[in-house]
Amino acid sequence: MDRFRDRRAAGSALADRLAAESLVHPVVLALPRGGVPVGLEVARRLGAPLDLVMVRKIGVPSQPELAVGAVVNGDAPETVVNDEIAAAMRLNRREIDALARVQLAEIARRRKIYLQGRGPVPIVGRTAIVIDDGIATGATMRAALRSVRRKGAVEVILAVPVAPPDTLAALAAEADGVVCLSRPAHFSAVGAFYVDFRQVEDAAVVEMLAEAARMAPDGRAGD
Numbered sequence: 001m002d003r004f005r006d007r008r009a010a011g012s013a014l015a016d017r018l019a020a021e022s023l024v025h026p027v028v029l030a031l032p033r034g035g036v037p038v039g040l041e042v043a044r045r046l047g048a049p050l051d052l053v054m055v056r057k058i059g060v061p062s063q064p065e066l067a068v069g070a071v072v073n074g075d076a077p078e079t080v081v082n083d084e085i086a087a088a089m090r091l092n093r094r095e096i097d098a099l100a101r102v103q104l105a106e107i108a109r110r111r112k113i114y115l116q117g118r119g120p121v122p123i124v125g126r127t128a129i130v131i132d133d134g135i136a137t138g139a140t141m142r143a144a145l146r147s148v149r150r151k152g153a154v155e156v157i158l159a160v161p162v163a164p165p166d167t168l169a170a171l172a173a174e175a176d177g178v179v180c181l182s183r184p185a186h187f188s189a190v191g192a193f194y195v196d197f198r199q200v201e202d203a204a205v206v207e208m209l210a211e212a213a214r215m216a217p218d219g220r221a222g223d
Contacts, residue, residue: 002182006196007034007133010161010181011041014131017159017179019045023127024154029053031144032114033200034133034190038161040208042131043215050212051121053130053144054111056103058096060089070140071100072147073107080143114205118213124152130175134190135163138171145174162193 004010026048030039036052043050058069058079068091069081079100086096128148135141141158149156158168158175164187168178182193191197 003192004161004194006194007037007200008041010133010194011038011131012045013181014038014159014161014179015042015045017181018042018129018157021157021177021179023129023157025125026127026129027051027121027123027153028129028131029123029144029148031055031130031132031140032110033202033205035131036205036208037200038133039131040212042129042159043212046129047216048129049121049216050209051123052111052114052209053148054107055140055143056107057140058099058103060085060091061099062089067139069096069100070143071103071107072143073104073111076150077104078143078147078150080139080146082139110202113202114209116206116210118209123148125154127155127157128153129157129159131159133161134193135160135167135171136187136190138163138167141171142174145171149174162190163187 026046028039028043028048028050030036030052032052039050054073055070057067058071060066060068068085069079072078081096130144130148145156145158155176157177158171159179162182163180165183168180172178
């Protein structure tokens with residue numbers, strides 16, 4: 001099984017693939033925390049700004065690790081609900097929306113920490129490249145892609161180093177294009193495809209986003 005050395009190496013390889021595409025005024029949107037080092041390498045290669053698309057799992061109150069859905073930040077937050085789990089746990093939409101508001105508050109708190117007061121990069125009329133370090137089930141990525149689409153991107157590209165083929169097929173309708181370097185038929189966990197898959201700390205995210213801001217201070221690098 002081929003493995004990436006680390007997330008930065010995976011990002012560099014992904015950047016090489018994306019550089020061959022015809023992308024209109026691209027902006028890179030990474031899912032923190034693991035997607036940020038991948039996204040930084042892509043942003044550097046494309047001369048594009050780097051921003052975050054932040055997704056939080058909505059856990060069932062009695063079983064927080066069981067996701068009834070996911071919510072994405074933004075002026076018009078996107079909530080994706082797992083209807084089967086909602087029905088099984090007897091959660092109605094009003095209750096799910098209340099749970100989502102708690103996660104949105106946490107997203108706002110983390111975004112303030114990560115971006116140090118910098119506002120979101122405009123994506124209207126741009127190619128939005130949505131990046132993570134890999135995908136397993138795809139629930140979080142689905143919510144992210146739908147949110148980005150609603151924000152007015154002219155094109156939405158899903159770009160990841162590794163994901164199982166069935167997950168990519170299920171997500172294909174949410175994006176205009178999919179770029180994935182490795183599509184293993186036998187998939188256990190994203191970390192299995194990296195030599196170094198240590199956790200990305202908050203301080204590292206802050207540092208990488210600051211570096212990206214210095215490369216594209218006005219969000220318009222590559223014009």
